Amino acid sequence: MDITKLKKIHIIGIGGIGISAVAKLLLNQDKIVTGSDLNDSDIIGTLKNFGAKIKIGPHKAENVTKDINLVIYTDAVPEDNPERVQAKKLKIENLSYFQFLGQFSKDKYTIAISGCHGKTTTTALTGLILENGNFDPTVIVGSKVSNWDGNLRLGSSEYFVVEGDEYRAHMMELSPKAIILNNLEFDHPDFYRDLTHYIDTFQDFVNKLPEDGHLIYNRDDKNIKERLEIPNCHIATFGLDDPSADLIVKNIKIEHGRQIFKPVYKGQELRDFNLQIPGKFNILNALGASLMALELGVSPDVVKNTLAQYTGAWRRFEIIGKISDLTPDKNGALVISDYAHHPTEVAKTIQAAKEFYPDKRLLVVFQPHQIQRTKSLFDDFIKAFAQSPADVVILSEIYDVAGREEKDVTKRVSSNDLLDKIILTESKKLIAGVKPSLYYFASDLTETKAKILSEVQSNDVVLILGAGDIDKVARELV
The missing domain is CATH 3.90.190.20 (Mur ligase, C-terminal domain)
Incomplete structure (x- = not known):
């Protein structure tokens, strides 16, 4: 699919926190965007201000017209939804939100942040560090980040930072050049049979990395370390407990509402990092984002300053x-x-x-x-x-x-x-x-x-x- 040739796109469930970023992305490319959602919201108000034409209420076939080139729908929209049915009747291509991200990622240097926990914070931090390091990335995050226009940071470079959501193996739609893997723990029992099925799916995901790609992973995580076969690509690790990791920390302390710690990158001590968000899990999130940036050549001072300024995201503490x-x-x-x-x-x-x-x-x-x-x-x-x-x-x-x-x-x-x-x-x-x-x-x-x-x-x-x-x-x- 050639996104540049699309003129009019209809989005079902357009008010979702993830798919609304796609709507903004398309509107910024001067596409005509229509949409529908069961309920009104602040997100829909923002999209209307951007120029989207949105119908609120029950989904109806009449919302999909023959001049539409593509229909995108959220994961919650079933196949028998009247708007999806009408699109098929009119032979309009249907893509799920994640299928669209997969198409978009093919022509990008895609950095996918995945794992059971910490995806949103790590995605936001990765995007912010790369932005401050002049990489000018496009970032789609499953939350709202005050530094950007909510859930989207629109860049002009090849870099694309996105959450690799594991529900129903959605991350498999992406074409990653780099993956930050935070942790592996059984979840989504309505899709995954057990932990083995969960880990096997992630094995398939990391195996998509090319030889010149990057896998950044948490060396403290037992399931990654013991049950995942590391692919043939550039590898870098982070952790709090494993001293063999490429990026570790020393001397964690909490002072005046901040976590302060000494990072050690490949044996070299850096100036203290600090975070305004709590929890050792957030230090790990920060380490994953920081290590990705350091491996790409961002200076430690840019990383340090970005972490210190980050105040968090919507519904993340x-x-x-x-x-x-x-x-x-x-x-x-x-x-x-x-x-x-x-x-x-x-x-x-x-x-x-x-x-x-x-x-x-x-x-x-x-x-x-x-x-x-x-x-x-x-x-x-x-x-x-x-x-x-x-x-x-x-x-x-x-x-x-x-x-x-x-x-x-x-x-x-x-x-x-x-x-x-x-x-x-x-x-x-x-x-x-x-x-x-x-x-x-x-x-x-x-x-x-x-x-x-x-x-x-x-x-x-x-x-x-x-x-x-x-x-x-x-x-x-x-």
């Missing part, structure tokens, strides 16, 4: 603000929203919050994402909370993802089941003389908000976690 307009014993509580939804992410994000705010009470609100994920990783969620430093935990009911649940699984697990098992585990703390956390269940977002307002204290950090619609509650609190 995003500080929303402080609660006000309540009573003095509640006003002043700090509200933070984060996308964490895998047990490992949840545990590490809670720990990171406690490290950054050691003197504050920690009230954690978690909305599990997808019934099948909750069921498959149930014991891991129990462990994540039973070992967490949270003082109060509110478990909102599971966010049911349309089209991603097996019919026989929907009645088998609830956030309330998690609550019961966690409380049973917490009782062992009490026997051991350790004060357990307080736990509550909320059946919907209204009850979740009410419970937060009931329990919150002025010295709290309210950490709201989940990939579903729980973020709405965070923004309503301030």
Whole structure:
């Protein structure tokens, strides 16, 4: 497909955080862009300001006209969607969002950031470092970055930085010249049979790298180190625990809301790096981005300065603000929203919050994402909370993802089941003389908000976690 020859493109589900970046990309190339979405949003308002013509409401065949050259759709749009059906009837080419990215990546020096956790932060940091290093990349990120126009940074060079999403093996659509591989851990049980299937798919992905390509990987990750066969290309590694990695750190400390650490690149100590975002996992994200840039020839000072200026992305430990307009014993509580939804992410994000705010009470609100994920990783969620430093935990009911649940699984697990098992585990703390956390269940977002307002204290950090619609509650609190 020759994108330059396209004149008019229709996008189904145009308000999605990823696909909306494609809409902006096409609009910046002076394409005519139409679209449809079930719901209005700030993202759609921005696209309209850019010139997109968008219909809000149920998808209709009439939204797809014969003068359209290409239809792009989000992963959530089924094959029998009336607009997809109409496109096929009119013999208009249909591409998924990820198929389009794959086509776009073919003519680029594509740097794909992949793995189970940390893709968005690493993508944003990689793009920012390359931008400040005068590489002028195009970047598509699955969040909003304040330095750019939200989820898109439009560049004029051959460099293209993008998230390699592993859900349904979407990253296989890309043609990478470089891959930053953060970690491998079982997820997406509605697609992957088990960890072996998950890792085998990533093996196929890294095998796509050409001999002159780059694989940048986390040498601390056991599954990468022990179960992935490293392809024949340029290899560079990073880590916190493995001293043999090409980029390691020394002397991590937290001061005044920053993580400060000494990077060592191939045996050479560099000037201290610092981050405004918490958690050792974010240091690893920063190391992956930094190592990619260093291997491409970006100066260490550009890397250092970019990391120091980065304040985070939308729903990635995003500080929303402080609660006000309540009573003095509640006003002043700090509200933070984060996308964490895998047990490992949840545990590490809670720990990171406690490290950054050691003197504050920690009230954690978690909305599990997808019934099948909750069921498959149930014991891991129990462990994540039973070992967490949270003082109060509110478990909102599971966010049911349309089209991603097996019919026989929907009645088998609830956030309330998690609550019961966690409380049973917490009782062992009490026997051991350790004060357990307080736990509550909320059946919907209204009850979740009410419970937060009931329990919150002025010295709290309210950490709201989940990939579903729980973020709405965070923004309503301030």
